[in-house]
Amino acid sequence: MTRRQRRLALVLSLVLGVGLLALVASQVFRENLMYFYSASELAAGEAEEGQRVRFGGLVVPGSVEREPGALLVQFRLADCEANLPVRFSGILPDLFREGQGIVASGRMQQGVFEADEVLAKHDENYMPPELVEKLGGDAGKHSCAPFKSLQEAT
Numbered sequence: 001m002t003r004r005q006r007r008l009a010l011v012l013s014l015v016l017g018v019g020l021l022a023l024v025a026s027q028v029f030r031e032n033l034m035y036f037y038s039a040s041e042l043a044a045g046e047a048e049e050g051q052r053v054r055f056g057g058l059v060v061p062g063s064v065e066r067e068p069g070a071l072l073v074q075f076r077l078a079d080c081e082a083n084l085p086v087r088f089s090g091i092l093p094d095l096f097r098e099g100q101g102i103v104a105s106g107r108m109q110q111g112v113f114e115a116d117e118v119l120a121k122h123d124e125n126y127m128p129p130e131l132v133e134k135l136g137g138d139a140g141k142h143s144c145a146p147f148k149s150l151q152e153a154t
Contacts, residue, residue, distance in 0.1 A: 034105065040081040047108055055113050056103040057083070064098055077102065077113070088115040095120035 001009075036054045037047050047053045057077035064075040071090055075098075076083045086104055096102065096118065104115035 036103075038079040039077055039084050040079050042084055042108060042113065043082040050107050050109065052105070052107055054103055054105050055084075055086070055115075056101065058101050059096070059098050061098040077104070084113055085111070086113045086115050088118055090116075090118075092118055093120040 034052055034054050035047070036056060039055070039057045041047070042053075042055060055077060057079045060076040060078050060083055063083075064073065066073050072087070073089075073092060074085060074087050077086050078084075086106075088104065088106075100120060103119045104113065105117040105119075106113055106115035108114075
């Protein structure tokens with residue numbers, strides 16, 4: 001093998017290695033990408049069954065049910081148009097309460113959102129920008145009727 005052929009083989013192997021690394025990195029990125037959905041989008045079937053997603057909305061008052069002697073809790077999350085049941089087994093954040101905006105990570109399983117993480121807002125006015133946009137209002141102020149009454153109650 002001449003010197004020129006060795007250089008060519010080295011350059012080709014480097015290009016092939018970088019290309020393979022980019023392919024693997026893009027595949028890992030795609031697998032770990034989580035999209036944000038509202039209740040109406042999940043109810044419409046926009047997310048595939050079993051796909052890991054983030055789901056945000058307001059906790060429907062009167063919907064929180066705790067399993068006695070266990071960490072299992074069930075509640076409903078809603079936006080202006082729909083609400084869906086959520087099941088979570090674990091310790092809820094201290095700021096979790098009815099009528100509050102939360103974001104849950106998990107998967108849709110047979111019409112129920114199985115959450116593996118629940119995040120609550122950290123002050124009275126904060127709401128994730130995606131959730132504000134999907135609820136159709138400013139942070140803390142919702143344009144749909146069900147949440148106007150929620151705001152007045154809190």
